[in-house]
Amino acid sequence: MIKTVTTTPYSDQKPGTSGLRKKVPHFQQKNYAENFIQSIFDSLEDFEGKLLVIGGDGRYFNREVIQIAIKMAAANGFGRVMVGQGGITSTPAASHLIRKHGAFGGIILSASHNPGGPTEDFGIKYNIGNGGPAPEKITDAIYARTKVIDSYKISDADDINLDQVGLTELDGMQVEIVDPVADYAELMETLFDFDAIRQHIAGGFRIAFDAMSAVTGPYAKEIIERRLGAPEGSVRNFIPLPDFGHHHPDPNLVHAKHLYDEMMGPNAPDFGAASDGDGDRNLIIGKGIFVTPSDSVAMLAANAHLAPGYASGLSGIARSMPTSGAADRVAEKLGIGIYETPTGWKFFGNLLDEGLATICGEESAGTGSNHVREKDGLWAVLLWLNILAVRKESVKDIVTKHWAAFGRNYYSRHDYEEVDSDAANGLMDNLRNQLSSLPGKSFGDLKVQAADDFAYLDPVDQSVSKNQGIRILFEGGSRVVFRLSGTGTSGATLRVYIERYEPDASRHDLETQSALADLIAVADEIAGIKVRTGRSEPSVIT
Numbered sequence: 001m002i003k004t005v006t007t008t009p010y011s012d013q014k015p016g017t018s019g020l021r022k023k024v025p026h027f028q029q030k031n032y033a034e035n036f037i038q039s040i041f042d043s044l045e046d047f048e049g050k051l052l053v054i055g056g057d058g059r060y061f062n063r064e065v066i067q068i069a070i071k072m073a074a075a076n077g078f079g080r081v082m083v084g085q086g087g088i089t090s091t092p093a094a095s096h097l098i099r100k101h102g103a104f105g106g107i108i109l110s111a112s113h114n115p116g117g118p119t120e121d122f123g124i125k126y127n128i129g130n131g132g133p134a135p136e137k138i139t140d141a142i143y144a145r146t147k148v149i150d151s152y153k154i155s156d157a158d159d160i161n162l163d164q165v166g167l168t169e170l171d172g173m174q175v176e177i178v179d180p181v182a183d184y185a186e187l188m189e190t191l192f193d194f195d196a197i198r199q200h201i202a203g204g205f206r207i208a209f210d211a212m213s214a215v216t217g218p219y220a221k222e223i224i225e226r227r228l229g230a231p232e233g234s235v236r237n238f239i240p241l242p243d244f245g246h247h248h249p250d251p252n253l254v255h256a257k258h259l260y261d262e263m264m265g266p267n268a269p270d271f272g273a274a275s276d277g278d279g280d281r282n283l284i285i286g287k288g289i290f291v292t293p294s295d296s297v298a299m300l301a302a303n304a305h306l307a308p309g310y311a312s313g314l315s316g317i318a319r320s321m322p323t324s325g326a327a328d329r330v331a332e333k334l335g336i337g338i339y340e341t342p343t344g345w346k347f348f349g350n351l352l353d354e355g356l357a358t359i360c361g362e363e364s365a366g367t368g369s370n371h372v373r374e375k376d377g378l379w380a381v382l383l384w385l386n387i388l389a390v391r392k393e394s395v396k397d398i399v400t401k402h403w404a405a406f407g408r409n410y411y412s413r414h415d416y417e418e419v420d421s422d423a424a425n426g427l428m429d430n431l432r433n434q435l436s437s438l439p440g441k442s443f444g445d446l447k448v449q450a451a452d453d454f455a456y457l458d459p460v461d462q463s464v465s466k467n468q469g470i471r472i473l474f475e476g477g478s479r480v481v482f483r484l485s486g487t488g489t490s491g492a493t494l495r496v497y498i499e500r501y502e503p504d505a506s507r508h509d510l511e512t513q514s515a516l517a518d519l520i521a522v523a524d525e526i527a528g529i530k531v532r533t534g535r536s537e538p539s540v541i542t
C-alpha cells in the first residue's frame with residue numbers, strides 16, 4: 001500500500017560536485033534520505049511506468065537506502081527498477097545499465113573515495129537518461145525542492161531480497177535484481193582487444209590491481225583474472241566491505257601507498273592499478289613510475305587508436321580546468337577539439353552526447369570516454385593494458401617517450417582538508433579581490449600574465465557556470481589554481497593545483513615537488529595559505 005508521509009524540510013541538502021554527501025548519522029536523521037529522494041522525483045517529469053536503475057557502492061547504509069529508494073520509486077509511479085545484486089553496482093556500470101536498458105534515470109548511492117562506516121560518509125546522486133550525472137539545472141531544482149518539501153510517498157511493502165537475482169514485484173512495480181558485472185564486462189569486451197591482452201599476460205606480464213575492498217572487486221576479478229587470465233592474486237582486496245576494511249578507498253599515493261611502494265621496489269610487477277569506493281577513479285603505476293592522472297588522460301588519448309573501440313580516432317578531448325594541459329598538446333597534434341570544463345563529470349555529458357569529445361579526464365584520477373557517461377576506473381586500466389599489449393613496451397618507456405614528444409607538464413595538487421570554513425572562504429575572497437591587480441606583477445622569475453575566476457559557457461546548451469576556481473596564469477605557461485572542494489563532509493577542503501610546462505627533455509626527470517617549488521612558494525605568498533589556514537603543509541599531496 002502507498003503511504004503519504006508528512007515531513008519537514010532540511011536546509012542543507014544542496015548537491016555538491018557529485019550529489020549529496022554527508023556523514024551516515026546525518027543521513028540517519030528522520031526522513032533525511034526520504035526527503036532528498038522525493039525531491040529528486042518531484043524535480044522530474046514523465047517517468048510514470050518507466051525504468052529506474054538503483055545502484056550503490058556497498059558502503060555502510062547502502063542496503064537500507066536501496067530499500068527506501070525501491071519503495072519510494074514504486075510509490076511515485078515508476079514501472080520497473082533494476083538493482084545490482086547485493087545492492088552493488090559501480091558508478092560506471094550503473095551508467096551503462098541506464099544506457100543499455102533505456103532507463104529514465106538512476107539513483108546512485110555513494111560517497112565515492114570518502115571512507116565508509118557508521119560514522120563515515122554516505123551519498124546520493126541522480127543520473128539522467130544518458131547515464132550521466134544530472135546537470136546543474138536539475139540539481140538546482142532538486143535543491144530548491146528540498147527546501148520546501150512537506151511530504152513524501154512510500155510503499156509499506158516488505159523489503160526486497162537484494163541477494164537473489166531475478167524478477168519480483170513490489171506494489172505494482174517490477175523489481176529486477178541483476179548481476180551487476182555481466183553487462184559491464186560485455187561492454188569492455190567490445191572496446192578492447194581481450195585476445196592481445198590475454199596473450200600479453202600469458203607471456204608473463206604481471207598485474208597488481210587493488211580494489212581497495214570496494215566496488216570494483218567483483219568487476220576486476222571477473223575481467224582481469226577470469227576473462228584475461230591473470231593469475232589468481234593479481235586482483236587484491238576484491239571483496240567489497242561496508243567500511244572498506246577501515247581504509248580510505250581513495251586510489252592516490254597516500255591511501256594506496258603500499259601499492260606505490262611495491263611498484264617502486266625490486267620485485268615490482270609490470271603494472272599496478274587501483275580504483276576508488278564506487279569504481280570511477282583509477283590509479284596507474286608502472287614499474288618504477290607513477291603516471292599522474294593528467295598525464296594518463298593525455299597518453300591514453302594519444303594511443304587510444306590501438307584499441308578496437310577507438311580505432312577510428314577521437315572526435316575531441318575534454319578535461320576539467322584544473323587538469324594539466326598535457327591533453328591539449330595531444331589534441332593539437334591530432335588536430336581535434338579540446339574542451340576545458342569546470343570540475344565534475346556532469347560537465348562532460350553534453351560534449352559526449354553531441355560527439356564533440358570522445359575521451360575526458362580529470363586530474364583527480366578520473367578518466368573515461370563516450371562508452372558511458374561517468375568516469376570509469378577499470379576502463380582506464382583496460383585501455384592501458386590494451387596499449388601495453390600492442391606496443392609491448394614498459395609503462396616507463398611509453399611515458400618518457402610521450403614527454404620527449406610533447407614536453408612534460410609537471411603537476412601536483414595540494415589539499416588542505418578539514419580547514420575552518422570561514423578561513424577557507426576568506427582565503428578565496430581575498431584571492432578574488434586581487435584578480436585585477438595581479439596581472440603584470442612579478443614574483444621572482446614568475447610574472448603573472450592573467451588571473452581570473454573560471455567561468456564556463458557550455459557550447460551545447462549555452463548554460464553558464466561561474467566561480468569554478470581562481471586561476472593565476474604566469475608567463476611561459478605555468479599556473480596555480482585554487483578551489484574549494486564540493487565533495488567534503490566536514491569543514492572545507494582547499495585544493496591548490498600547481499602546473500609547470502617543461503619542453504626540454506633533459507629536464508624531464510626532476511622530482512615533481514622540487515620542479516614546482518617556486519610556484520608552490522608563490523601560491524602561498526599570493527593566497528596566504530599558511531597564515532589563513534594555520535597549516536604548515538598540505539594534508540594530502542597528489
Ligand code: VG1
Nearest residue numbers: 017018112344345362364485486487
Ligand atoms: C572531487 C574531484 C573532482 C571529481 C569529484 C567527484 O571534487 O576534484 O574532479 O569529479 O571529486 O569524484 P571536489 O569538488 O571535491 O574537488 V568521485 O570519484 O568523488 O565521484
Ligand code: CO
Nearest residue numbers: 112113278280
Ligand atoms: Co568515485
